[in-house]
Amino acid sequence: MKLNTTLALAAATATGLLSATSAYGFNLKTERSDLFNLFNERVNQERLWMEDSSAKMLELDPETLRWTGGVDPVDVFFINEGAGYRNQLFYSANGGTAEMIFADIASPESILKEANGPMKLGDGASLGTFAGDTSLDFRIKANGANNSNGKIYGADISANADGLQHVVAYEYFDKVAKENWVILGFEDLFGVHYNEGGSSDRDFNDVVIAVRGVTGDRVSVPEPSSTVAVLGLAALGMAGLRKSKKEL
């Protein structure tokens, strides 16, 4: 009997490094600074136009996020924010009612610091577990803490008021706790980039969260043949560059 208990505890320690304390109050920056720093490094520089993604982490289609069952809860951690707005974060499961996760995403520690912001970098909230395979949709209400009519932006592009992408998603597998993470970056400004006649900066760092325990589908990558074609074009471009330099 005693052996069984010991084994159970050992198993819990090995696999449940985080889930043992995954309820509200768990701070990722404090408890797993390695993961927090990795995710925080992925946060885009303020007002840097994100035209294409880096290959540092695998890019996901943010519309496909889901929890696939099991015993581990879904936990959401605030990584950073570079926003003048006081944004709010919501989620809905299987298209159901939107539930609030963070009511005022502002912090004295974030990229755009706000002294009276209530959040610490790394703060977490647990969504608990769901019944079976569950589709999860994360959305922000732009400046929702100050404006109850703030615009809602999420992964479904057709549901966004400007018909544009407002979420980027990346996947990371933590080998230490053997857990899957998805990092989401939201853009809170309406419309196209100011270089294209709009007033947005399209920096996708206005709310950045890391979600533990979910997965999603990878964004489709070009077929090998077209990859070769692209590489070929790049090589041509380089050759052209060298040639024109020589001519100078």
Ligand SMILES: [Ca+2]
């Ligand atoms: Ca920003």
Ligand SMILES: [Ca+2]
């Ligand atoms: Ca922005």
